[in-house]
Amino acid sequence: SSSHPFDPSLPLNYLNLSLHYDPSPLHFPIAFLINHLPNLPPHIARHFSIVTTPKQRTVIPTIRNRRLKYTTTGPVQLSFQTATRRWPHLWPGRERGGVEENREEKNWVEQQFLQGNKQHVGKLGTLLGEYEEEREAERIRTLRREKASLDDEFVPEEEDESEEEFETETETEEEARAWFERHIREQFIYVSQWYQIFSHVQDIDYDLVDWDETLDTEDDREAEERWFDEE
Numbered sequence: 001s002s003s004h005p006f007d008p009s010l011p012l013n014y015l016n017l018s019l020h021y022d023p024s025p026l027h028f029p030i031a032f033l034i035n036h037l038p039n040l041p042p043h044i045a046r047h048f049s050i051v052t053t054p055k056q057r058t059v060i061p062t063i064r065n066r067r068l069k070y071t072t073t074g075p076v077q078l079s080f081q082t083a084t085r086r087w088p089h090l091w092p093g094r095e096r097g098g099v100e101e102n103r104e105e106k107n108w109v110e111q112q113f114l115q116g117n118k119q120h121v122g123k124l125g126t127l128l129g130e131y132e133e134e135r136e137a138e139r140i141r142t143l144r145r146e147k148a149s150l151d152d153e154f155v156p157e158e159e160d161e162s163e164e165e166f167e168t169e170t171e172t173e174e175e176a177r178a179w180f181e182r183h184i185r186e187q188f189i190y191v192s193q194w195y196q197i198f199s200h201v202q203d204i205d206y207d208l209v210d211w212d213e214t215l216d217t218e219d220d221r222e223a224e225e226r227w228f229d230e231e
Contacts, residue, residue: 006050011036014044030056037062038216046211054206055191064189066215067206071185077204080177083184091180 008026012019015036023031029051037045037060048057057063076082084091186192188204209215 004050006047010044010047011040014041015039026051030059033057033060033063042211042213045213046207049207049211054210057206057210058190062216063210065217066212067189067209068185069215069217070204070209070212071188075204078181078184078188080181083180087184090183092176 006026008024009019011017011025011032012021022028023035025032025048029048033040033045033048033052071078191206
């Protein structure tokens with residue numbers, strides 16, 4: 001737990017290293033993890049959450065590979081449906097914001113409210129659905145304004161592809177979806193600025209992913225380079 005101080009003797013003793021080992025797990029935790037994370041069990045590795053952040057840990061190949069492997073397990077937080085609704089300002093599709101919310105609100109009224117009694121429900125479902133669509137459309141406009149502000153303020157990540165490149169290169173809906181899904185995975189792996197800001201508190205717990213040795217695979221470095229080099 002982050003409420004307890006970090007004890008550098010835990011990883012050092014486990015690895016049978018000197019307490020004066022350099023790089024120090026306390027003062028240079030990232031360098032230490034780059035060298036030794038594959039040999040640390042989760043119950044010891046997780047203590048490094050006290051002295052590192054998910055963004056800082058992005059430079060550790062083992063952790064990038066674990067995050068990459070995690071994205072292939074189908075986490076609902078990174079699914080196309082969830083991602084397009086959470087980050088609509090990044091989805092270049094032509095769907096009008098709030099349409100899905102409109103449909104859900106209308107269905108709820110018709111099926112649940114007053115047991116779906118059409119006589120009493122009347123136009124209420126349609127009306128509430130339109131209100132919900134309007135609210136969602138306004139949320140999307142707000143997100144896009146905030147993203148534009150972030151784009152002006154922050155230097156883009158080196159690994160990010162520009163949206164301009166995407167718009168000129170992508171022609172079909174299938175290609176657009178493939179780009180979007182890949183883009184979301186990359187933002188998660190690299191803990192981009194907008195991912196940190198727009199993610200919900202109930203989103204993916206990086207600590208659970210980063211210290212999960214079951215996500216390790218053979219030839220991780222080769223697998224990662226192959227995935228990120230794909231066009």
